[in-house]
Amino acid sequence: MTKRLTFGTIATILALGGAAHAQDKTYTVALDGTFAPHAMPALSGGVEGFNVDLANEIGERLGAKMDIVATQFSGILPGLAAGTYDFVVAPVTITEERAGNLLFSEGYLNTDFQFVVKAGTDEITSLDSLNGKIIAVNRGSVYDSWARDKADEVGWTVESYGTNSDAVQAVVSGRAYANVAGNTVSAWAVKQNPALELSYLHSTGLVWGMPFKKGDEELRDTVEAVIECMKLDGTMVALSEKWFGVTPAAGSAAVTPAAGFGQPGFEGYAADDHTPSCD
Known part of the structure; x- marks a missing residue:
C-alpha cells in the first residue's frame, strides 16, 4: 500500500x-x-x-x-x-x-451526518420518513442542536444521551429508532456491532x-x-x-484531488495548474 x-x-x-x-x-x-x-x-x-x-x-x-x-x-x-x-x-x-x-x-x-438503525430496518430515503420516530443523539453535540432545530419540521422526537455510545445503545435496545452522528463515527459504530447498519446520509457540503x-x-x-x-x-x-468499513464514493474528497493548493472557495486557497505526480 x-x-x-x-x-x-x-x-x-x-x-x-x-x-x-x-x-x-x-x-x-x-x-x-x-x-x-x-x-x-x-x-x-x-x-x-x-x-x-x-x-x-x-x-x-x-x-x-x-x-x-x-x-x-x-x-x-x-x-x-x-x-x-x-x-x-x-x-x-x-x-x-x-x-x-x-x-x-x-x-x-x-464530514456529513449519518443515521444508524437496527440491521434489517426499512431504508430511510428522506428525513420526512422519520416523522414520529425517536432519534438518539449525543447531548451537546452539533447533531443534538441540529436534530432539535429540525424537530418541528420533521416531526421526530429527540432524546439526548451523555455519550454517543449511549445513544447508539438506545437504538440497539429499541428505545430509539435511529442515532445520528458524524458519518465516520457512525460507520465505526456499525463496524463494531453487526446488530446495526448505516442508513440515511445527510450531506453538509463540508x-x-x-x-x-x-x-x-x-x-x-x-x-x-x-x-x-x-x-x-x-x-x-x-x-x-x-x-470505517466504508469505500469512499466516487467524487468524494477522499478520492478527488482539488485543483490548486488549499480548499477552493476559502481564504488561503492558491489556484494553480499543478498536476500530482505519483508512483
Missing part, C-alpha cells in the same frame, strides 16, 4: 521550497486521542486510528519523523497558533471563520482538512502534494475501508 513520492513530485516540492521540510525533519503534529475511529488509545500503548495512520504515511513519504501528540481538541488550534505544533492532523472542519485564522490543506474527507499556521504555504503545499497522491493511488480508500 505504501507509495513514495516520485522524482517528479519531489521536483515540484523543491520548486515550492519544500526540500528543507521534507528531508531529515521531525514534525510535531497534534490530534484528539479520544475521537474514535480517527484516534483512540491502542491496547499496545499510544494511539491508533485513521488519522494516526494518515499522519504516519505522510511522514514516511516525506522521509520525515512524525511526533504525534494526543491531546484535548480544545487546545489543539491554540497550540498551532502558538507554534507548539507544526500542523494539525486531527480532522478539522473547514469553515469561513477558521480559514480566516488558519491555512488549510484541501479537504481529505467529507470537508475535513489539515490546518497550518498562516503564512506557512510552503509546508502546506508540501503535505498537500502527498495527500493528493494518497487519494490517487488508493491509500485513502484503503484507510477508509480499514477504519
Whole structure:
C-alpha cells in the first residue's frame, strides 16, 4: 500500500521550497486521542486510528519523523497558533471563520451526518420518513442542536444521551429508532456491532482538512502534494475501508484531488495548474 513520492513530485516540492521540510525533519503534529475511529488509545500503548495512520504515511513519504501528540481538541488550534505544533492532523472542519485564522490543506474527507438503525430496518430515503420516530443523539453535540432545530419540521422526537455510545445503545435496545452522528463515527459504530447498519446520509457540503499556521504555504503545499497522491493511488480508500468499513464514493474528497493548493472557495486557497505526480 505504501507509495513514495516520485522524482517528479519531489521536483515540484523543491520548486515550492519544500526540500528543507521534507528531508531529515521531525514534525510535531497534534490530534484528539479520544475521537474514535480517527484516534483512540491502542491496547499496545499510544494511539491508533485513521488519522494516526494518515499522519504516519505522510511522514514516511516525506522521509520525515512524525511526533504525534494526543491531546484535548480544545487546545489543539491554540497550540498551532502558538507554534507548539507544526500542523494539525486531527480532522478539522473547514469553515469561513477558521480559514480566516488558519491555512488549510484541501479537504481529505467529507464530514456529513449519518443515521444508524437496527440491521434489517426499512431504508430511510428522506428525513420526512422519520416523522414520529425517536432519534438518539449525543447531548451537546452539533447533531443534538441540529436534530432539535429540525424537530418541528420533521416531526421526530429527540432524546439526548451523555455519550454517543449511549445513544447508539438506545437504538440497539429499541428505545430509539435511529442515532445520528458524524458519518465516520457512525460507520465505526456499525463496524463494531453487526446488530446495526448505516442508513440515511445527510450531506453538509463540508470537508475535513489539515490546518497550518498562516503564512506557512510552503509546508502546506508540501503535505498537500502527498495527500493528493494518497487519494490517487488508493491509500485513502484503503484507510477508509480499514477504519470505517466504508469505500469512499466516487467524487468524494477522499478520492478527488482539488485543483490548486488549499480548499477552493476559502481564504488561503492558491489556484494553480499543478498536476500530482505519483508512483
